Amino acid sequence: MTRVPLLSMRGISKHFGAVEAIAGVDLDVHAHEVVALVGDNGAGKSTLAKVISGVLSPDVGLIELDGVPVTISSPSVAHDLGIATVFQDLALCDNLDVSANLFLGREIRTAGMLDDGRMEEITRQILRDLTSRIPTARTKLSTLSAGQRQSVAIARTLIGNPRLVVLDEPTAALSVAQTAEVLTLIERLRDLGLGVILISHNMNDVRAVSDRIEVLRHGRNNGSFGATASYEAILAAITGATHYDVPAHDGWSTPR
Amino acid sequence: MTAVAGLQELFTRNLRQSGIYIAFVAIVGLFAILTNGMLLSPGNMTNIVLQYSYILILAIGMVIVIIGGHIDLSVGSVVALTGAVSAVVVIRAGQPWWVGILAALAVGLLVGAWQGFWVAYVGIPAFIVTLAGMLLFRGLTLQVLNNVSLSPFPPEYQRVAGGFLNGFLGGQGIDVFTLVIAAIAVVGYAVSQLRSRRGRIKYRQTVETMPLFVLRLVLVGAVVMAFAYQLARSRGLPIVLIILGVLVIAYTIVTTKTVFGRHVYAIGGNLSAAQLSGVKVKRINFWIFVNMGFLAAVAGVVYSSRSNGAQPAAGNMFELDAIAACFIGGASTTGGVGRVTGAMVGGLIMGVMSNGMQLMGVDQSVQQVIKGLVLLLAVAFDIFNKRRVGASR
Ligand SMILES: Nc1ncnc2c1ncn2[C@@H]1O[C@H](COP(=O)(O)OP(=O)(O)OP(=O)(O)O)[C@@H](O)[C@H]1O
């Protein structure tokens, strides 16, 4: 591939004390592409997501956006770079309303004061676009269901025109209908030209929307698959039944 | 929505918020009866304002600390320290009264920055930092004062807490100026309520029915005007009430209309969510405590002005009154919930109870028992309410 990837990560490592959460991970994401990140519990998926979103800084490794090396030192830097994230442990404030949550950390101000009216307007617009069933922009988060909260978390990513959206298990707590909605949304994000990283344990979801599937195992790359790859092959990579070389950067890797 | 449904909505959905106003009215009524109306006499209402102003000022800062998920046990000592510094500057060094006030405010800001540093940047829980501060600043007060009281302040300084604005517009035994200011305040309140109601309607949110809305405005207006009338019959508009009014308005705006306020609520509501969302948690925490230090200094100036001097034991236990005011006023022990106006009503409940019991000649020890029980019940009510909401989810 000659296109410069939207996001390119090389040799990213991060350890917590003695735990090597990720070790030398490579990952490319292009615009107009949904890349699924799969792996067993503790494989390091969330850690990688946090590195991308500026919550954690990697011990070593290179991150490039549009071919330009960047340091994503904080969530606000990530936001300024056009990276939006839905975290696994729903980063929402129960005591605030939907609109305040959507704009948390990036509030709209008019003459130095919060412009709640404007923020609510945009919130309603986004909620309408997502056809979500959230009563109003002023509803307190504490009164919403798990699925509704997930919709709020995803709606949050759309604030400020992101280029890359990272979704860490966005369908984990959702009903079938809500899951379908989220998947439709992910496809819509791709159609808008965004790059999407989808972290999920649900192979059906992953295979339904992904252009490419990257497997992590014990903090390392363990295979890269096309959307048509068989369920068994992916599962084998996840469980470690097959081992893959560190993937060649320009194509599918092959079993050893 | 019918009027009945509107009322029901008002009581059930905002039980926590409206509950406190109802409790306040009930307590005022109770003590008015128990004291044969003495509680509501012009002289006594003026007295309540003067006597509890510094607790209310502390409660403004404290409620922000509590919303942020912290606590501040040091404010009593900071009141003493800032008052002492002011007294040393004005009384011992013979500087003008306003130099003393500036010095006290500067010390308050420094104290706040010190505690904010340990809480925000070192990560020591505020409970510990301010417990240490309680001892530290009490000790410094003794050092500054050489263990003796200083008094008296010059008359200008005493006016901060004991002065009145009156007579500008004349009036026979009733100060017209006080009434005019109160009327302006009522109109301002009505206009702001009307505007926020319009906003809510525009964004299609539920509002009270018009009659209910008008009833509420009339009630608030009547209470404020009656209060002002009593003040006007006494000595006029206390300067400290103006200070308090300005602070309440300013901090209501800070907590509800600024990014800082929004982030304080976010930190108290879900610390990690705030962090992940890019809220500058350390910076916010730091400023929460700087602000508390500033307001403690304001309270220190008011208190030293009222007591006309500085004593080593000044401000003892003020932190508990301020904290109690916040919790009675609807702040949550887990953070993220609370309002400046709620803390003010909570403080007034404490004030009216103390004052009423004093008038009745209730023993100091019994007063403490009752106040302790009220605090306990208020927090129990909060927890009960949360469980109820949690269960209905
Ligand atoms: N803040 C932390 N401190 C210490 N260890 C951590 C921390 N965060 C993650 N880890 C460890 O790093 C490893 C990878 O965790 P991570 O959350 O990235 O896994 P995951 O692939 O997202 O798993 P899951 O599917 O369960 O969400 C785990 O062993 C975990 O215990």
Ligand SMILES: [Mg+2]
């Ligand atoms: Mg995870």
